[in-house]
Amino acid sequence: MASSQTPSLYNEPDAIELAPIGLKYDSATSSAIQSLAASSHHNGVSLTSAGAGDVEGAPSFPIDSSRGDEDANPAISAAQKAVQRRKRMINLATLCFDVFLNGWNDATAGPLLPRIQAYYGIGFAIVSLIFVSSAVGFITGAFLNVYLTDRYGFGKVIVLGSTLQCIAYALVAPAGPFPLMCVAYALVGFGLSLQNAHYNAFVASSKDYASTKIGILLASYGLGAFVAPLVSTQFAQQKHWSYYFLISSVMYALNSALLWIVFRGKRQDEIKAEADDLSPQQEVVQSNKYKQIFRIREVHILSLFALLYVGTEVTIGGWTVSYVQETRNGSSDAGYISSGFFAGMTLGRIFLMWLNDKIGERRALFIYALLAIVLEVTVWVVPSLIENGVAVAFIGLLLGPMYPILVHHSTHILPRWLLTGCMGYISSIGQTGSAVLPFLTGLLASKFGIASLQPFIVSMMSVMMVVWALVPRVRHVPT
Numbered sequence: 001m002a003s004s005q006t007p008s009l010y011n012e013p014d015a016i017e018l019a020p021i022g023l024k025y026d027s028a029t030s031s032a033i034q035s036l037a038a039s040s041h042h043n044g045v046s047l048t049s050a051g052a053g054d055v056e057g058a059p060s061f062p063i064d065s066s067r068g069d070e071d072a073n074p075a076i077s078a079a080q081k082a083v084q085r086r087k088r089m090i091n092l093a094t095l096c097f098d099v100f101l102n103g104w105n106d107a108t109a110g111p112l113l114p115r116i117q118a119y120y121g122i123g124f125a126i127v128s129l130i131f132v133s134s135a136v137g138f139i140t141g142a143f144l145n146v147y148l149t150d151r152y153g154f155g156k157v158i159v160l161g162s163t164l165q166c167i168a169y170a171l172v173a174p175a176g177p178f179p180l181m182c183v184a185y186a187l188v189g190f191g192l193s194l195q196n197a198h199y200n201a202f203v204a205s206s207k208d209y210a211s212t213k214i215g216i217l218l219a220s221y222g223l224g225a226f227v228a229p230l231v232s233t234q235f236a237q238q239k240h241w242s243y244y245f246l247i248s249s250v251m252y253a254l255n256s257a258l259l260w261i262v263f264r265g266k267r268q269d270e271i272k273a274e275a276d277d278l279s280p281q282q283e284v285v286q287s288n289k290y291k292q293i294f295r296i297r298e299v300h301i302l303s304l305f306a307l308l309y310v311g312t313e314v315t316i317g318g319w320t321v322s323y324v325q326e327t328r329n330g331s332s333d334a335g336y337i338s339s340g341f342f343a344g345m346t347l348g349r350i351f352l353m354w355l356n357d358k359i360g361e362r363r364a365l366f367i368y369a370l371l372a373i374v375l376e377v378t379v380w381v382v383p384s385l386i387e388n389g390v391a392v393a394f395i396g397l398l399l400g401p402m403y404p405i406l407v408h409h410s411t412h413i414l415p416r417w418l419l420t421g422c423m424g425y426i427s428s429i430g431q432t433g434s435a436v437l438p439f440l441t442g443l444l445a446s447k448f449g450i451a452s453l454q455p456f457i458v459s460m461m462s463v464m465m466v467v468w469a470l471v472p473r474v475r476h477v478p479t
Contacts, residue, residue, distance in 0.1 A: 087275035088206075092213060094262045095199045096220040098162065101255055102192055103224030104248065105165070106434060107342050110318045111233040111335030114325060115241050120178045124450070128442025133182040135435030137189020142428030145197045146289050146421045153267035154198055155260075161194030162256040169249035175242035189435060196431055197424030202268060204411050205419055207277045211408045215353045218404045222346030222396075225317065226339050233335030289421045298413050299422050301470050302406065306430025308464040309402055311437030312457060316399075317341050318438050319445075320392055323453045328385045340393040348400025361405045362473060369465045372398040373458055380454035403430075413472050 109130070117127050141161075148157045168187035171180060203213050235244035263271055272278045293299055317338050324334040356364045375391045375398070382388065407423070414422045437460065444452040 081276075084274075084276040088277050090262060091271065091275060091277070092203065092217070094258055095202065096217055097258065098158070098195055098255055099199055099217055099220040100224035101162075101165075101248075101251055102195060103221035103226075103342070104228040104251070105188065105192065105224075106221075106314050107225035107228040107317050107338060108232050108244070108248070109314075109438075110321045110338040111229050111236045112241065112244070113318065114322055115236040116181075119175065119241070122178065123446055124442040125446040126178075128439040129182055130185045131435040131439040131442070133185040133435075134189035134192075135432050135439070137186040137191070138193045138428055138432040138435060141190045141193025141197075142425055142432070145194060145424040145428060146293075148194070149198070149421075149424070150289070153265070154202065154271065155263040155265040155267065157194050158198045158263070159256055159259045159265070161191040161198075162252055162259055164188075164191035164194075166249050166252035166256060169245040169252065173242055173245040173249060175240075189431070193428040193431055196427040198268075200407055200427050201419055201423035202272075204407050204423060205268075205272075205416075207272075210411065211357075211404075212353065214404045214407050215349050215401075218407070219346050219349040219400075222342050222349055222400060225342035226346055229317075229335050229338040229342070233333065233339075236335060289418060292415075292418055293421050293425055296414065296418070296422065298472055299425060301467065302410055302414075303426045303429040305464060305467045305471065306403075306406060306426050307433035307436070308460055308467060309399070309406070309433070310430040311433030311435075312460045312464065313345070313399055313403075314434035315437045315441050315453075315460075316392065316395065316457060319441050319450070319453050322445075323450050324385065324388060326450050328383065328388060334385075337389045337392055340389055341396040344393040344396030344398075345400035348397040349404055352397075352401045353404075356401055356405060361409055362468075362471075365402055365405050365468055366465060368398040368402060369461055369468070373461045373465075376454060376458050376461065380458065409471065 164187045168184040171184040203217050206213050232244050235241045321334050321338055324337055372395050375395050379388045379391050444456055
């Protein structure tokens with residue numbers, strides 16, 4: 001590059017001797033250059049290879065070896081990665097405990113419904129009002145979730161939801177007037193709605209292994225739903241049956257404290273940044289999110305499917321005990337059938353993940369739904385307590401993977417910048433199904449008898465398959 005033109009630019013003689021150029025930098029510039037070089041070395045990129053040290057480009061700069069080795073020390077990087085990995089595991093474990101308790105909540109009603117009816121002297125229609133109250137809470141939470149999240153953030157809102165449930169169960173524990181129980185269940189619905197929206201969106205937007213994490217998270221729900229009937233069945237046989245809710249209240253108090261300690265009331269993007277769990281696309285749109293969400297056709301289809309699925313799941317877990325006791329002459333121990341259903345659901349969410357990936361999630365859901373309908377028909381027509389119990393457990397196994405498939409599929413067809421709001425809406429409407437369909441079951445049972453449960457469930461499963469057929473296939477999501 002030292003041509004004859006160069007001397008003329010600097011008014012030097014025609015013949016010059018090329019010598020190393022001595023460049024002087026202030027301390028700030030020198031430090032910046034050294035940091036850049038060390039960073040490039042750490043990432044396997046040489047400044048020379050980038051053109052920085054080329055003889056026809058910028059000159060190369062000597063790097064203090066001790067400084068460069070310190071910045072590029074792999075032990076420090078490995079330690080930081082270990083801390084971030086541990087934070088991700090703690091975050092997931094904390095949310096799994098929260099989901100475990102929500103499964104505990106949803107499976108509580110089944111064994112206790114006959115006891116509640118006997119204690120208050122009410123029929124199927126009146127006892128179903130607790131599901132109506134829950135629905136009111138769920139719907140309210142669905143519409144307030146986006147506002148509360150934008151104003152207060154993930155960390156505060158999820159603690160609020162858990163705390164409301166703690167208060168609600170404390171109201172139910174003394175077995176006060178039935179209207180008080182209905183008010184308490186409205187608080188339960190509102191609290192569940194807030195939590196459900198946030199833990200689904202938090203895990204679905206994970207940087208790595210989102211599908212696996214969703215499966216683990218929702219398997220925790222099934223585990224809680226499996227354990228709850230084992231405990232509530234024992235309380236259903238006792239005089240002070242309502243003391244069961246003291247256990248629920250204490251566990252949700254512990255959950256609230258744990259959520260606050262781990263997430264410290266921070267917003268989701270802050271928590272994920274600390275754990276290096278930010279997905280490539282983040283939510284950056286700050287305009288009217290409600291309007292954007294409601295304009296997405298897929299959101300409403302997924303919400304309808306979630307409503308039918310969650311409603312069917314809770315209806316089976318909640319009303320099957322009453323069905324078996326009245327039509328199959330089952331005893332109070334029939335509550336264990338509910339545990340069998342949720343145990344199957346837990347196993348399905350863990351052990352059928354490989355099959356979902358092998359045959360495709362969309363196709364897998366159709367197969368699971370069809371087989372579940374066949375098994376439900378056997379519960380309807382085969383008058384055997386043992387067969388019914390086994391069939392219900394396998395129905396749980398087949399229904400188990402459906403909600404994880406729904407959540408994971410949503411991340412592929414919904415805009416990433418609206419994912420939290422969309423998942424909040426879908427989850428909340430879905431949880432509304434856990435109140436609406438059991439309530440409709442109670443109305444049908446009061447008019448036609450509890451035998452109407454099975455044709456109602458078969459109908460809901462059939463409609464669920466039709467709605468899933470309307471859900472778009474996986475496509476490129478705009479970022």
